[in-house]
Amino acid sequence: MLRGSRVTAHGWGWRHAGRRAWAVHDLELDIEPGEKLLLLGPSGAGKSTLVHALAGVLGDSDDGDDTGQLRVDGLAPAAARGRVGLLLQDPDSQVTLARVGDDVAFGCENLGVERDEIWRRVREALDAVGLDLPLDHPTSRLSGGQKQRLALAGILAMRPGLVLLDEPTANLDPGGVAEVRDAVARMLERTRATLIVIEHRVGTWQDLVDRVVVLDPEGGVLADGGTREVLAGQGAQLAARGVWVPGHPPAHPQRQRQVPAHQLLVAQDLSVSRIPGVVVASDIRLTVNTGRALAVTGPNGSGKSTLALNLAGLLAPAAGELRATDRLAQGAGSEPIRWKSRELLTRIGTVFQDPEHQFLTSTVRAELELGPRTLKLPEEEIRARVDELLQRLRMEHLAQANPFTLSGGEKRRLSVATALVSKPQVLVLDEPTFGQDAQTWQELAALLAGLLDEGTALVAVTHDLDFVAALGDRTLELPAPHPVEQVRS
Amino acid sequence: MSRATKETTGVATRIADATRPIHRVNPVAKLAAAFIISLTLIASIDWVSAGVVLLLEAALFGWVGIRLSVFLRRSWPILLASPLAGLTTVLYGEPSGQLYWEFLFIHVTDGSIYLGVATALRILAIGLAGMVMFLTIDPTDLADGLAQVLRLPARFVLGALAAMRLAGLLVEDWRSLGLARRARGVGDSQGFVGKLRLWLNQAFSLLVLALRRGSKLATAMEARGFGADTRRSWARESVFVGRDWLLIAISVLIAATAVAVSIWSGHWNFIFG
Amino acid sequence: MVHDSRIESIPTSAETRTGKPRRNFRWRVVDIVIAAVIGVAAGVLFWAWGIAYEGVSGPIKAALPGLQGIFGGGWLFAGVVGGLIIRKPGAALFTEVIAAAVSAAIGTSWGVTTITSGLVQGLGAEIVLALFLYANWRIYVAILAGAAAGMAAGVHDLIVWYPGVTWMFRAIYFTSVTLSGAVIAGALSWFAVRGLARTGALGRFAAGREVTADV
Numbered sequence: 001m002l003r004g005s006r007v008t009a010h011g012w013g014w015r016h017a018g019r020r021a022w023a024v025h026d027l028e029l030d031i032e033p034g035e036k037l038l039l040l041g042p043s044g045a046g047k048s049t050l051v052h053a054l055a056g057v058l059g060d061s062d063d064g065d066d067t068g069q070l071r072v073d074g075l076a077p078a079a080a081r082g083r084v085g086l087l088l089q090d091p092d093s094q095v096t097l098a099r100v101g102d103d104v105a106f107g108c109e110n111l112g113v114e115r116d117e118i119w120r121r122v123r124e125a126l127d128a129v130g131l132d133l134p135l136d137h138p139t140s141r142l143s144g145g146q147k148q149r150l151a152l153a154g155i156l157a158m159r160p161g162l163v164l165l166d167e168p169t170a171n172l173d174p175g176g177v178a179e180v181r182d183a184v185a186r187m188l189e190r191t192r193a194t195l196i197v198i199e200h201r202v203g204t205w206q207d208l209v210d211r212v213v214v215l216d217p218e219g220g221v222l223a224d225g226g227t228r229e230v231l232a233g234q235g236a237q238l239a240a241r242g243v244w245v246p247g248h249p250p251a252h253p254q255r256q257r258q259v260p261a262h263q264l265l266v267a268q269d270l271s272v273s274r275i276p277g278v279v280v281a282s283d284i285r286l287t288v289n290t291g292r293a294l295a296v297t298g299p300n301g302s303g304k305s306t307l308a309l310n311l312a313g314l315l316a317p318a319a320g321e322l323r324a325t326d327r328l329a330q331g332a333g334s335e336p337i338r339w340k341s342r343e344l345l346t347r348i349g350t351v352f353q354d355p356e357h358q359f360l361t362s363t364v365r366a367e368l369e370l371g372p373r374t375l376k377l378p379e380e381e382i383r384a385r386v387d388e389l390l391q392r393l394r395m396e397h398l399a400q401a402n403p404f405t406l407s408g409g410e411k412r413r414l415s416v417a418t419a420l421v422s423k424p425q426v427l428v429l430d431e432p433t434f435g436q437d438a439q440t441w442q443e444l445a446a447l448l449a450g451l452l453d454e455g456t457a458l459v460a461v462t463h464d465l466d467f468v469a470a471l472g473d474r475t476l477e478l479p480a481p482h483p484v485e486q487v488r489s
Numbered sequence: 490m491s492r493a494t495k496e497t498t499g500v501a502t503r504i505a506d507a508t509r510p511i512h513r514v515n516p517v518a519k520l521a522a523a524f525i526i527s528l529t530l531i532a533s534i535d536w537v538s539a540g541v542v543l544l545l546e547a548a549l550f551g552w553v554g555i556r557l558s559v560f561l562r563r564s565w566p567i568l569l570a571s572p573l574a575g576l577t578t579v580l581y582g583e584p585s586g587q588l589y590w591e592f593l594f595i596h597v598t599d600g601s602i603y604l605g606v607a608t609a610l611r612i613l614a615i616g617l618a619g620m621v622m623f624l625t626i627d628p629t630d631l632a633d634g635l636a637q638v639l640r641l642p643a644r645f646v647l648g649a650l651a652a653m654r655l656a657g658l659l660v661e662d663w664r665s666l667g668l669a670r671r672a673r674g675v676g677d678s679q680g681f682v683g684k685l686r687l688w689l690n691q692a693f694s695l696l697v698l699a700l701r702r703g704s705k706l707a708t709a710m711e712a713r714g715f716g717a718d719t720r721r722s723w724a725r726e727s728v729f730v731g732r733d734w735l736l737i738a739i740s741v742l743i744a745a746t747a748v749a750v751s752i753w754s755g756h757w758n759f760i761f762g
Numbered sequence: 763m764v765h766d767s768r769i770e771s772i773p774t775s776a777e778t779r780t781g782k783p784r785r786n787f788r789w790r791v792v793d794i795v796i797a798a799v800i801g802v803a804a805g806v807l808f809w810a811w812g813i814a815y816e817g818v819s820g821p822i823k824a825a826l827p828g829l830q831g832i833f834g835g836g837w838l839f840a841g842v843v844g845g846l847i848i849r850k851p852g853a854a855l856f857t858e859v860i861a862a863a864v865s866a867a868i869g870t871s872w873g874v875t876t877i878t879s880g881l882v883q884g885l886g887a888e889i890v891l892a893l894f895l896y897a898n899w900r901i902y903v904a905i906l907a908g909a910a911a912g913m914a915a916g917v918h919d920l921i922v923w924y925p926g927v928t929w930m931f932r933a934i935y936f937t938s939v940t941l942s943g944a945v946i947a948g949a950l951s952w953f954a955v956r957g958l959a960r961t962g963a964l965g966r967f968a969a970g971r972e973v974t975a976d977v
Binding site for chain 2: 052055056057081082084085086088090092093094095096097098099101102105106107108109110111112113114115118119122139140151154155158309312314315340341342344345348349350352354356357358359360370371374375404418419422
Binding site for chain 3: 523524527528531534567569570573574576577578580581582583584593594595596601604605607608612615616617618619620622623628644645648649651652653655656659660663688692693695696697699700701702703704706707708710711715716760
């Protein structure tokens, strides 16, 4: 087994091209071979930048400036390619080839490893991450957790001395998170590689790592020490800045359930499908009521998103009935799928899982004005609504920014705002808390609680059990074929 | 995610039964064969050479084992495009012989009908030759062939191969973008110009998403050592052996037969003559 | 192992060192992948256009006396966009060929001729960009590149698809596809790239950094 790598940073800093502020500066860090480290810090502290720099993928002098010294086993990171492996957040964007075996072999090919040795390492790596699949299994048919494990296998096959994980479980459901964590644990039993993990959710990793480093957005290191001590000392501050620290959960919003419940949408024996002919969930019975939140849960593939799109009037039901009551329809007819796009605006708003799917214009203000403009509301009304929302979501300073340049949390808030500006009676959200840090989570939960109190009905498709506990009045669980409806006490 | 993606992209699947000998032929040989036949056909506008090639291709299809239903389902673009191109030539081809109909710039004559039929058959023959290639080639094998046999730069070939995988994801993104527009209130049709503007807006969003996915893919590939100056090795070997030369020989034979029959029957019509 | 001294221990910047931007024609990994991805996205867009509009217009277009060339520009934008973003030799050619290959693979068009048209069209744009020494990226260069791609497409189509037509048809077709290339593949592409730069998606390219302000 190869030794782990030694990582040293002396006064190191990096500034992305075109930016005035340094992403990281004055970093002093010394990591012994074989150490396992959790890297924490609020957004903007430069964690991702550091990890990308260690992998040698930040780019050259066209992409930014650096100062100080950063070394992996005494070499500059770009010279240590092959000694360093980097696992990124998005499972889909790391798959390189169409077959499992080929994808794992890719890294070895790049390093010039001899053919027989490549396949030996491929089998070993797949075993190390617990991916028991034939070598010609198509990579497009893997779940998120499997894809991350596949990428990890690809890294392991290169026999790295330093393994870097940049938020590896942020885009995974709880099952996938457990899979990846277990795979990393297995890997650590077999190699002596140095490990650096960045993750918002400390609970997942705290038992695997022995050291925690907290980066300071102002430069340098805020805290550096054993897991227990740093979390005890810094736990509260970290939680306040958005890290999911066990023992410091984000506050659940206060609810005042004054609004009487009236039916808005009723589903009877509803079957849903995304591809014509392939039904993913059937015999669904539910009602969506004013001032109440319905949480739709279930494992991957159970049809949650498809159901949400049906309820939102965007996909046609495969069978059964989905009816809008007069209170919701207000003269537009009882089937949401038949409503015109403009009619949908004031009745049902939808927030997609990926906020970028919903951006249509080039400034935040224009995004918010789009809905009311389409409804041909008077200018003063438009301006009033937009200003109010910008203020409520603390986005006034971003009014002229391009939506695509916002941070993850800001994009999420903007996509919710664009649905709210036309004041729909029902709001459908697909995985609203996916990949969000604790601070955004708290704000979103508070915002949605406020909406519920005002009488808006909510339907949320989610994996997040905390979210369900905070807001869900009713839960619809979709297991593989039959839905089970429960009422929260 | 599967069925629609497979049907629309067809990139990652092999349609015909994968145990036939054609699948073991090097993709570069198949590419060369298709090129040889197509370029020969382009050289002349006559129905005899195209007809001969079509007959021989039909025999080849049978040997390769492509089912008729699959064939029809995947070939409809070319089955539609060839008569239409023929129609254009019938209407606007070089006039000669008897005139049947005349209108503005349109002159339907003996000559233009002959040229129209020849054009349609030619396009059909070229298109079907290409189809055999696409239906029986695995993209990864093709990339291996291009880089190892033809010695094209590996970085470009593999970069392209990896990017091709994003096609399926981008198709799904396109569908989500469409649904999102309906949800945002702008999905109603407002005449041709309105629909066009909406389509362009959606196309722009797709480009942004593509750039995002591509940047992440590039980082991931680079982190796995891609693009470094080390000499790379190949996990899968791409060989060019007897059966590959055989396919090329067959294609040369088909092309030569078509030319010979066409010249012998007097129909050979060189395009630049 | 390769010893690469790119990361030095003093602040460096291409600008401060030499006084003007250094032009580097070596392709980085991100250049290759992004060029390919643009080609793939273009291929997907051809598919999306096809299912929305092509079925109806086919017979109509077949009856036009060469004016069907007006629609040609839409199949040429990939090369110009790739060239404007990557700004390295071969970008326009590579991107256009990938777009052609993807459109053949997804099934919107078949055959060797798809690939040859991609090659020829990409070359057209590439030649113009080369004539400007890969240094001028203003809108008129984009328009010229689009027009050149159009001309190349015109010649290719007239040989492959319409070899037997009259000279009048040829003239009308060639002119309309050149114009279409100039407007759609040239001007529209230039604006599209500028819009893309504003979204921040082109942060690793000069095209992106020119537009986004210091933050």
